[in-house]
Amino acid sequence: MPFTLPENGKRRVVIVGAGFAGLGLAKDLADVPGIQVVLLDRHNYHTFQPLLYQVATAGLQPDSIAYPLRRIFRGRANVHVRLAQVHSVDATARLLHTDQGPLPYHDLVIATGSRPRFFGAFASIANQLMTLKTLPGALDLRSMINQQFEKALESPDLEWRMKCLSVGIVGGGPTGVELAGALAEMRRFVLPKDYPDMDFSLMHIVLYEAAPSLLGSMSAKASEKARVYLAELGVDLRLGVPVKQYEQGFLIGADGSTLHTDTVIWTAGVEGAPIDGLVPEIFGPGNRIQVDAHHQVLGMEHVYALGDVALMRTERFPNGHPMLAPVAQQQAQNLAANLIRSMKQGSPKAFRYTDKGSMATIGRNKAVVDLPGFQMQGALAWFIWMFVHVYSLIGFKNRLVALLDWSFSYFTYDRSLSLIIRPFRKPEATASK
Amino acid sequence: MPFTLPENGKRRVVIVGAGFAGLGLAKDLADVPGIQVVLLDRHNYHTFQPLLYQVATAGLQPDSIAYPLRRIFRGRANVHVRLAQVHSVDATARLLHTDQGPLPYHDLVIATGSRPRFFGAFASIANQLMTLKTLPGALDLRSMINQQFEKALESPDLEWRMKCLSVGIVGGGPTGVELAGALAEMRRFVLPKDYPDMDFSLMHIVLYEAAPSLLGSMSAKASEKARVYLAELGVDLRLGVPVKQYEQGFLIGADGSTLHTDTVIWTAGVEGAPIDGLVPEIFGPGNRIQVDAHHQVLGMEHVYALGDVALMRTERFPNGHPMLAPVAQQQAQNLAANLIRSMKQGSPKAFRYTDKGSMATIGRNKAVVDLPGFQMQGALAWFIWMFVHVYSLIGFKNRLVALLDWSFSYFTYDRSLSLIIRPFRKPEATASK
Numbered sequence: 001m002p003f004t005l006p007e008n009g010k011r012r013v014v015i016v017g018a019g020f021a022g023l024g025l026a027k028d029l030a031d032v033p034g035i036q037v038v039l040l041d042r043h044n045y046h047t048f049q050p051l052l053y054q055v056a057t058a059g060l061q062p063d064s065i066a067y068p069l070r071r072i073f074r075g076r077a078n079v080h081v082r083l084a085q086v087h088s089v090d091a092t093a094r095l096l097h098t099d100q101g102p103l104p105y106h107d108l109v110i111a112t113g114s115r116p117r118f119f120g121a122f123a124s125i126a127n128q129l130m131t132l133k134t135l136p137g138a139l140d141l142r143s144m145i146n147q148q149f150e151k152a153l154e155s156p157d158l159e160w161r162m163k164c165l166s167v168g169i170v171g172g173g174p175t176g177v178e179l180a181g182a183l184a185e186m187r188r189f190v191l192p193k194d195y196p197d198m199d200f201s202l203m204h205i206v207l208y209e210a211a212p213s214l215l216g217s218m219s220a221k222a223s224e225k226a227r228v229y230l231a232e233l234g235v236d237l238r239l240g241v242p243v244k245q246y247e248q249g250f251l252i253g254a255d256g257s258t259l260h261t262d263t264v265i266w267t268a269g270v271e272g273a274p275i276d277g278l279v280p281e282i283f284g285p286g287n288r289i290q291v292d293a294h295h296q297v298l299g300m301e302h303v304y305a306l307g308d309v310a311l312m313r314t315e316r317f318p319n320g321h322p323m324l325a326p327v328a329q330q331q332a333q334n335l336a337a338n339l340i341r342s343m344k345q346g347s348p349k350a351f352r353y354t355d356k357g358s359m360a361t362i363g364r365n366k367a368v369v370d371l372p373g374f375q376m377q378g379a380l381a382w383f384i385w386m387f388v389h390v391y392s393l394i395g396f397k398n399r400l401v402a403l404l405d406w407s408f409s410y411f412t413y414d415r416s417l418s419l420i421i422r423p424f425r426k427p428e429a430t431a432s433k
Numbered sequence: 434m435p436f437t438l439p440e441n442g443k444r445r446v447v448i449v450g451a452g453f454a455g456l457g458l459a460k461d462l463a464d465v466p467g468i469q470v471v472l473l474d475r476h477n478y479h480t481f482q483p484l485l486y487q488v489a490t491a492g493l494q495p496d497s498i499a500y501p502l503r504r505i506f507r508g509r510a511n512v513h514v515r516l517a518q519v520h521s522v523d524a525t526a527r528l529l530h531t532d533q534g535p536l537p538y539h540d541l542v543i544a545t546g547s548r549p550r551f552f553g554a555f556a557s558i559a560n561q562l563m564t565l566k567t568l569p570g571a572l573d574l575r576s577m578i579n580q581q582f583e584k585a586l587e588s589p590d591l592e593w594r595m596k597c598l599s600v601g602i603v604g605g606g607p608t609g610v611e612l613a614g615a616l617a618e619m620r621r622f623v624l625p626k627d628y629p630d631m632d633f634s635l636m637h638i639v640l641y642e643a644a645p646s647l648l649g650s651m652s653a654k655a656s657e658k659a660r661v662y663l664a665e666l667g668v669d670l671r672l673g674v675p676v677k678q679y680e681q682g683f684l685i686g687a688d689g690s691t692l693h694t695d696t697v698i699w700t701a702g703v704e705g706a707p708i709d710g711l712v713p714e715i716f717g718p719g720n721r722i723q724v725d726a727h728h729q730v731l732g733m734e735h736v737y738a739l740g741d742v743a744l745m746r747t748e749r750f751p752n753g754h755p756m757l758a759p760v761a762q763q764q765a766q767n768l769a770a771n772l773i774r775s776m777k778q779g780s781p782k783a784f785r786y787t788d789k790g791s792m793a794t795i796g797r798n799k800a801v802v803d804l805p806g807f808q809m810q811g812a813l814a815w816f817i818w819m820f821v822h823v824y825s826l827i828g829f830k831n832r833l834v835a836l837l838d839w840s841f842s843y844f845t846y847d848r849s850l851s852l853i854i855r856p857f858r859k860p861e862a863t864a865s866k
Contacts, residue, residue, distance in 0.1 A: 044852065135854055
């Protein structure tokens, strides 16, 4: 990394991670005189994570939900984008060690997000489970699902076909619910047309949730309506049923129920995904980095953490803020404002989260929306969900293409993006202990 | 493959390969009473190969130039699509052996197309060269090119940067010319905006062609104009210069000239890519299967070959027909008509190729079009090229999305699809003999 500190006396803010937090911060600081931003990520694009399940279920093209970072910062000469891997932080010397050499900073912001968390018997077989946190992961899932349909045709044996077609989803949060809904709609409207030789009543879509209800973070009304929608779509709901293990193709619930399937999708929780080289003392529960109300990492001056990877405890959120995009975005805004204030010798403001509501979509005309003091379900909720998400996609062209894809799906009951561009090869199962 | 011969007395035509020839034939036979079609391919989609270079250079999304086979044959109950690998043919028993078991047929059609052909010192280092024959290959090239730009930033050393940025293209046929033009336009209009820290005069785009002119199969006028266009765009043309070797990062021409580069793109020729398990006697030059004027493979009754993999010699084409999409499409039409005739005891017609012209695009407003008795170059040719290609893309939505992508590129001078979704990892160079 051929980067000495700026000679013009600018303050360098190094941001690691270009998710909602890191990208938001970089944008807010991009045109601030006196600040230079260096934005590091392992990908050259920002991923719109809430729609990864649409890529996995052939509803949206990958390019519609990802946007090259360099495009976002075109003409913003103060922002330097680099693909780099972080090795460690030297907070005393204010130096970030990377695979491209040391990078000095004035302020360091860790915004590296979260990754799936596996527990119990599943920790040792994580490579047998599909997840949905990255674009390559979503494309793997899309390939896997479509390969399984082809594989089902290889034998007329009913047990074989059932195992190939069926899908087990672990976790009834937004990702699990949206994925189950999308798959159930494919089963009803798309697959029988594409596979006339196949009986899709053999395809079981089973959703396991350890808690007694879905969408735990949303209202009781939303949770109940999501249950009704999924039941209507024929999703087999196992509420209050934690999964116990997945062995020899059988997913086993705590109630003893089993599902014979090659495809287990894990959406049952995430944990912080910090950079390497941090001391263990700064971590709180869930592998998250403890920060104060000004986003500063415990005991590390000029080092901040934002978003999913940050554990900020307040009276309102004694266990830390929820790991949601709006939290990340608002934290980025607050830190940006604080950094700008500090350049004028102002004092930083404590973060305060404003809950603007949440939503999830289960299928065509089936969505649930919780707004502060107001809840809505059904077709109008679905249109609101659609509008918000199309609007949030970065880039005018992306919005148009996404809208085009969705309009086609809507009017034709179709999902056409089912290419197996790179066949997914599941790693060999290793003997479990 | 759970497939015995149809019990209803239908004639089964098994087609291997869903390129222009195989797909065309399957479409022509899809609604013929008395015929059952089984279409085998290793991919679940048809690739529009002429536009792969657009995917590689970030101008089109992969989904715009590929279309799921099952969608194409929706509602055509006589067509069965399967992903399978062929092991061998038993022409006496009329049996195709596949990785999913034996498949009996009445007629077998081999339409497996072509693959890159490497010669001289390049045969043993094929894995060091980029090619452009499949969608994963095009995405690898897109990743490789974009990774190289990022890599160039890792060091301020000029030699390093030049090596990372430069591209050597071997072969001045349509693919080489179109790729060189697209890269040169990126260098001029897109890259300086995306990489403000980088001096793109360091990026050399060098096109090697052993013959003294480009686009050998087109008119002298088209060939000369292509040369002028590429020269205007700053492509370094080495005409009449075969390449000798690529060693330790140096591509060496027969004239002793060298190019220091990580990226060598091989478009210098193709050869037949037949199925496994055929006897060597049936092959002619270029690894192509010899067929008679009725597409029948030499000495193999009820076995046919079409398109690039077929070598049909006639008075007009003593070395076989050109390996072009229109030849494949017309051969498919002729074979379909012959098969239908044979069911009515009619006699087959010999194939006769109608040359409808050819075209290539070098850049915005820069294309060359040869029509029978008429040649055209420039902006109008470019619009014709655009119209023909958008029109040829299968599927209404694909056409819209492609048109959208191109319109944006046209009006904004931009190519925005530069995601490195899967980093390309070049295999280790092995010691050359």
